[in-house]
Amino acid sequence: MKRFAVPILLILALYFDSILFHRLNIAGVRPDVVLAVVISFSVLAGSFKGGIAGLIVGLFSDIFFGEFVGFNALIYMLSGMAAGLFEGKFYSDNIVVAPLIAACASFLKDNIYALTLAMMGGNFHYASMLLTYILPCALLTGLVCMIIHIILRPIMNRQVRQRVDYRIGG
Amino acid sequence: MLATVLVLVILIFATSGDRTVSWVESTIGSIAQPVQTFASNVSNGIVDFFARVFNATDADKENEQLKLRVAQLEQSEKELEELRLENERLKQLLNYAQTNESYKYVTASVIAKGQGAWFDTFTINAGRTSGIEKNMPVVNSLGLVGRITDVGATWAKVSSIIDSRSTVSVMVERTRDGAMVQGVLENGSSSSLELYYLPSGSDLVPGDIIVTNGLGGVFPKGIAVGTVTEVTRTSGNDSNERNALVAPSVDFNHIEEVMVIISTDGETE
Numbered sequence: 001m002k003r004f005a006v007p008i009l010l011i012l013a014l015y016f017d018s019i020l021f022h023r024l025n026i027a028g029v030r031p032d033v034v035l036a037v038v039i040s041f042s043v044l045a046g047s048f049k050g051g052i053a054g055l056i057v058g059l060f061s062d063i064f065f066g067e068f069v070g071f072n073a074l075i076y077m078l079s080g081m082a083a084g085l086f087e088g089k090f091y092s093d094n095i096v097v098a099p100l101i102a103a104c105a106s107f108l109k110d111n112i113y114a115l116t117l118a119m120m121g122g123n124f125h126y127a128s129m130l131l132t133y134i135l136p137c138a139l140l141t142g143l144v145c146m147i148i149h150i151i152l153r154p155i156m157n158r159q160v161r162q163r164v165d166y167r168i169g170g
Numbered sequence: 171m172l173a174t175v176l177v178l179v180i181l182i183f184a185t186s187g188d189r190t191v192s193w194v195e196s197t198i199g200s201i202a203q204p205v206q207t208f209a210s211n212v213s214n215g216i217v218d219f220f221a222r223v224f225n226a227t228d229a230d231k232e233n234e235q236l237k238l239r240v241a242q243l244e245q246s247e248k249e250l251e252e253l254r255l256e257n258e259r260l261k262q263l264l265n266y267a268q269t270n271e272s273y274k275y276v277t278a279s280v281i282a283k284g285q286g287a288w289f290d291t292f293t294i295n296a297g298r299t300s301g302i303e304k305n306m307p308v309v310n311s312l313g314l315v316g317r318i319t320d321v322g323a324t325w326a327k328v329s330s331i332i333d334s335r336s337t338v339s340v341m342v343e344r345t346r347d348g349a350m351v352q353g354v355l356e357n358g359s360s361s362s363l364e365l366y367y368l369p370s371g372s373d374l375v376p377g378d379i380i381v382t383n384g385l386g387g388v389f390p391k392g393i394a395v396g397t398v399t400e401v402t403r404t405s406g407n408d409s410n411e412r413n414a415l416v417a418p419s420v421d422f423n424h425i426e427e428v429m430v431i432i433s434t435d436g437e438t439e
Binding site: 114 | 171174175177178179180181182184185195198209210213216217220281282283284285286287288289291293334335352353354355356357364
């Protein structure tokens with residue numbers, strides 16, 4: 001059952017992001033649940049697995065709901081790989097590191113979206129979006145990541161401990 | 171890793187322009203479409219639940235507690251209410267279709283929205299097999315919704331007119347002056363329309379109705395787009411200056427069913 005925990009969380013996250021939170025949000029502010037799951041998983045499982053998870057869920061997200069195929073895949077994959085650099089027993093026990101990375105990744109992702117939209121001739125006010133959308137979304141994503149990390153940590157803990165034991169044992 | 175990044179970057183560029191949906195996307199989308207429809211229906215129930223909780227008065231709350239004891243009855247009530255509302259919305263669409271008989275429509279439900287606030291797009295549960303093609307106009311009983319941007323076998327993606335990249339050729343219904351509206355992303359929760367290129371000295375007042383003028387080859391003439399809420403310039407030479415703010419006719423926050431105009435028998439652009 002535990003091996004299905006991450007795929008189930010990712011599918012649920014896709015549902016939350018694209019269907020539920022579009023209708024249920026606070027003044028348009030909604031967390032990026034997929035990003036939160038990818039970051040939490042990467043901190044616990046490492047760069048490679050995190051990058052793969054980000055790539056797969058990003059491709060699904062792009063095909064079903066995205067504007068361009070590969071855009072979210074690239075962002076989620078790189079976020080997962082970057083977050084995976086923090087892999088290790090010390091960091092995985094810490095419930096602040098993953099949310100902090102998730103908030104930063106959300107901030108960067110929305111700024112990449114803003115830049116892309118500006119390059120495509122989109123009509124928007126950046127300052128207003130920064131204050132009313134980008135920053136609150138980053139904070140909310142961090143908060144959601146904290147909850148996900150608390151859920152995911154004990155599930156993944158056994159695998160992390162096994163890896164650490166293996167490293168100590170040489 | 172570098173190869174994956176390179177492939178993804180190529181994919182982004184390949185799929186960002188004017189293109190047709192590949193068979194892989196179409197097939198995956200068609201397989202997922204029933205799941206998305208189910209998930210969308212589930213979210214309706216969740217949203218209704220929260221709406222009732224937050225809108226409840228003291229009496230309603232007491233009533234709610236009582237209702238919780240008869241959960242099964244409440245469930246039936248919810249389903250009936252959902253059906254009643256759906257029936258109401260479909261009746262409105264039917265009325266619209268009957269008053270605009272020169273068009274042929276395909277009715278579809280909204281099953282998913284684009285993630286985030288940057289792009290105002292959504293997916294509907296009808297596609298190529300229903301006769302839908304790229305660039306077909308999408309409307310509902312209140313007015314213009316957007317246009318089809320991608321088509322799969324049983325699904326299609328719609329870019330709404332409030333998307334910040336969208337432009338629609340329009341006219342002021344009262345004065346027949348031509349102009350153009352562009353979507354504007356104001357903040358995460360609201361998008362609206364801005365009116366540009368109104369002729370110098372044009373008489374525009376708040377409350378004026380804006381309709382499509384049929385130019386541009388996508389939208390038929392005379393479909394309601396919005397109402398002028400604020401006039402910011404009535405005359406001048408700077409054509410890039412915004413002329414007015416326009417409130418869209420369609421409530422984009424509560425859009426559940428739409429109609430795709432698949433052919434126009436009479437007047438087209």
